[in-house]
Amino acid sequence: MPPLSELDLCGVATKKSNDFTQYVKILGRGKKGARSLTVEEAEHAMSLLLACQVAPEQSGAFWMLIRIREETVEETVGFTSAVRKHLAQKTPLGHKVDLDWPAYAGKRNELPWFLLAALALANSGVHIVMHGHTFDGEDRLYVEQTIKQLGISVCYSHQQAQHALAEQCFAYMPLTAIDKTLGDLMDLKYVLGLRSPVNTIVRMMNPFSADHSVHGVFHRGYDELHMAACEQLGDASVLVFRGGNGEAEVNPERDVTLGKWQHGAASWTTWPKAEKEHKRLKHQLDLSRLTEHWCGNQIDQFGQQAVRQTLASVVGLLYDVASHDECLTLADTIWQKRNKAYFGSV
Numbered sequence: 001m002p003p004l005s006e007l008d009l010c011g012v013a014t015k016k017s018n019d020f021t022q023y024v025k026i027l028g029r030g031k032k033g034a035r036s037l038t039v040e041e042a043e044h045a046m047s048l049l050l051a052c053q054v055a056p057e058q059s060g061a062f063w064m065l066i067r068i069r070e071e072t073v074e075e076t077v078g079f080t081s082a083v084r085k086h087l088a089q090k091t092p093l094g095h096k097v098d099l100d101w102p103a104y105a106g107k108r109n110e111l112p113w114f115l116l117a118a119l120a121l122a123n124s125g126v127h128i129v130m131h132g133h134t135f136d137g138e139d140r141l142y143v144e145q146t147i148k149q150l151g152i153s154v155c156y157s158h159q160q161a162q163h164a165l166a167e168q169c170f171a172y173m174p175l176t177a178i179d180k181t182l183g184d185l186m187d188l189k190y191v192l193g194l195r196s197p198v199n200t201i202v203r204m205m206n207p208f209s210a211d212h213s214v215h216g217v218f219h220r221g222y223d224e225l226h227m228a229a230c231e232q233l234g235d236a237s238v239l240v241f242r243g244g245n246g247e248a249e250v251n252p253e254r255d256v257t258l259g260k261w262q263h264g265a266a267s268w269t270t271w272p273k274a275e276k277e278h279k280r281l282k283h284q285l286d287l288s289r290l291t292e293h294w295c296g297n298q299i300d301q302f303g304q305q306a307v308r309q310t311l312a313s314v315v316g317l318l319y320d321v322a323s324h325d326e327c328l329t330l331a332d333t334i335w336q337k338r339n340k341a342y343f344g345s346v
Contacts, residue, residue, distance in 0.1 A: 019044075019048055019053065020045065020048050020049075020053065020054045020055075020058050020062075021058070023037065023041060023044075023045045023062060024058055024061050024062055024065070026041070027062065027065040027066060028061065028065050034065075036069075036072045036074065036075060037072075037074065037075050037078065038074055038078070039074045039075075039077050039078040039081070039232075040078065041078065042074065042075040042076075042077070042078025042079050042082075043078035043079070043081045043082045044078075044082075045062070045078075045079075045082075046078065046079045046082035046083065046201075047082045047085070047086070049181070049185065050082060050083070050086045050179075050181055050182075052181065059185075059188065060188060060191065060192055063185075063188065063192070063196035063197060063198070064192060064194065064196070066196075066197050067194055067195075067196055067197065070197075071197040071200060071225070073225055073228040073229050073232065074232075075197070076197070076200055076201070076204065076225060076226075076229040077229050077232045077233055079197065079200075079201045080201055080204040080205055080229065080233060081233065083182070083201055083205045084205060084206070086179070087178070087179060087205065087207050090158075090179075091158055092158075093129075093158050093161060093162055093165075093208045094158065094162045095127065095161070095162045095165045095166065096127060097127050097128070097129050097165070097208045097209070097210035097211070098126045098127045098128065098210060098211050098212060098318070099118075099121070099126055099127070099128045099129075099210055099211070099212045099213070099214065099314070099318065100128075100129060100131075100206045100207070100208065100210035100212070100213040100214070101118055101128055101129065101130040101131075101213075101214055101248060102130075102131060102132065102202060102203040102213075102214075102215065102216070102248070103115075103130050103131070103132040103142075103143040103216075103247055103248070104132050104133055104175075104199060104202055104203060104246075104247075105140075105216065105218060105243075105245050105246030105247045106134075106135070106138065106140030106141060106142040106143075106245065106247075107140060107141045107142075107244065107245050107247065108139065108140055108141075108245050109245070110244060110245075110281070110285075110302065110306070111141065111146070111285055111287065111289055111290055111303065112141065112143050112146050112247065112249070112290075113244075113249055113290070113302075113303045113306035113307050113310065114143075114216075114243075114244075114247055114248055114249035114306075114307075114310050115130075115143055115146060115147070115290070116290060116293070116294055116303070116307045117249075117307050117310040117311040117314065118130060118170065119170060119294075119338070119342065120307070120311060120334050120335050120338045121311070121314065121315070121318075121334065122168060122169040122170035123169070123334075123337070123338045123339050123342065124334045124337065124338075125169060126169060126318065127165050127169045127170075128169065128170050128171070129161065129165070129171050129172075129173065129207075129208050129210065130143065130170070130171070130172045130173075131172065131173045131174070131175060131178060131202075131207065132144055132172075132174065132175065133174065133175040133176070133183065133186050133202070134174070135187075135189060135190075140245075141285060143172070143247075144172065144174060146287060146290070147172050149287055150287060150290070150291065150343060150346070151343065151346045152170075152172065152346050153172075153346070154172055154173075154174065155171045155172060155173045155177065156173070156174070156177045157177065161173055168346070175202060178207050179207075182198070182201075182202060185198045186198050186199070186202070200222070200225070200226075203215045203216075203217070203226070204226065204229060204230075204233075206235070211236060211237060212236075212237040212238070212239075212317055212318055213235070213237070213238045213239070214238070214239045214240075214248045214313075214314055214317065215238065215239065215240045215241075215248065216241065216242075216243035216244075216246055216247045216248030216249060217240065217241070217242055217243070217246060218242065218243075218245065218246030219242075220242070222242075223240045223241060223242055223257070223259050224259070226238070226240040226259070227240055227259045227261055227266050230261040231261060231266065235261060236262070237261070237262045237317060238260070238261040238262075238317075239258060239259070239260055239313060239314065239316075239317040240258075240259040240260075240261070241256055241257060241258045241259060241313065242256070242257070243256075243310075244306070248310070248314075249306060249310050250271070250274075250306065250309035250310045250312075250313055251273075251306070252273060252274040252275040252279075252302070252305035252306050252308075252309050253273055253275045253279070253302075254273050255270055255271065255272055255273050256270070256271050256273075256309070256313070257269070257270045257271075258270075258271065258313055258316070260316070260317060262317070262320065267322070269322065269324070271309070271313075271324050274305040274308070274309050275302070275305050279301045279302040279305075281302060289303060290303070291343050293307070294338070294340065294342065294343060295340050295341075295343070296340055307335070308328065308331055308332070308335065309328075311331040311334060311335060312324070312327035312328045312330070312331035313327065315327055315330045315331050315334065
């Protein structure tokens with residue numbers, strides 16, 4: 001068995017990549033000598049990582065050097081471009097996707113109410129692919145865990161996703177099912193102890209070229225980074241906001257600033273908090289709250305506004321509506337027409 005230093009992330013023996021060494025040097029030359037990567041350099045570096053031509057020591061050093069100062073717009077554009085080109089070489093999904101919904105953060109102190117917003121949209125005929133990744137052992141509730149417990153099928157292949165979209169307009173795919181190497185890069189967190197800029201890339205990648213995409217971020221400033229990267233990437237329609245725990249979910253107990261990139265222009269709108277009082281039930285994470293609220297058997301005080309405001313934000317993107325009131329009216333119509341028996345049929 002070859003030594004660890006000669007094993008890449010794909011588990012294949014390989015020699016240290018001399019091509020990649022230059023990028024570690026660029027990032028790690030010290031305060032005066034180091035610099036960020038250009039778009040072209042970032043794209044090439046990411047293509048080497050995806051081709052498994054990078055030693056694990058190089059990969060860890062590379063991501064943590066960027067993590068210390070945070071990724072730039074140019075690096076994000078280059079990384080995302082490489083991932084999109086890499087995914088484009090795979091077998092097409094075979095079904096048009098209207099909305100790309102990354103869900104990678106997990107929830108710490110509330111349920112993933114954004115899932116109900118997505119399912120309501122799917123009930124209305126919007127074809128949605130949601131994708132995410134689960135870190136075992138973390139004190140977070142990931143959407144994949146919720147989906148499984150609610151009896152919704154997880155799609156592990158393009159064929160399964162195509163079938164789910166055709167049957168119910170909604171498909172969830174784990175990152176590893178989309179691309180194992182990307183899943184391995186995310187799992188570097190187990191070794192390094194920190195998340196890497198890969199978390200930004202998987203939110204940006206739009207793996208199935210959906211017409212629209214919604215990005216939830218957590219840290220201040222990342223909404224601006226996503227918006228600037230969308231512009232350089234030439235994306236058509238993207239919604240970005242700092243959501244609940246970093247997911248694409250409006251926290252009704254806080255003001256939310258929505259960044260929309262559409263028609264080749266950026267716009268920013270701030271919606272006031274919908275809940276004036278604290279109604280979050282962080283110690284009551286029973287999934288029956290989701291199903292009971294969906295069925296209309298019991299209205300959840302926090303969930304009602306979390307779903308409504310999240311749904312309103314996304315329909316504003318899908319149907320190019322700017323007014324908060326108009327978005328809420330449209331969201332209410334979609335919610336009222338949902339299939340209340342959905343969880344009994346999946």
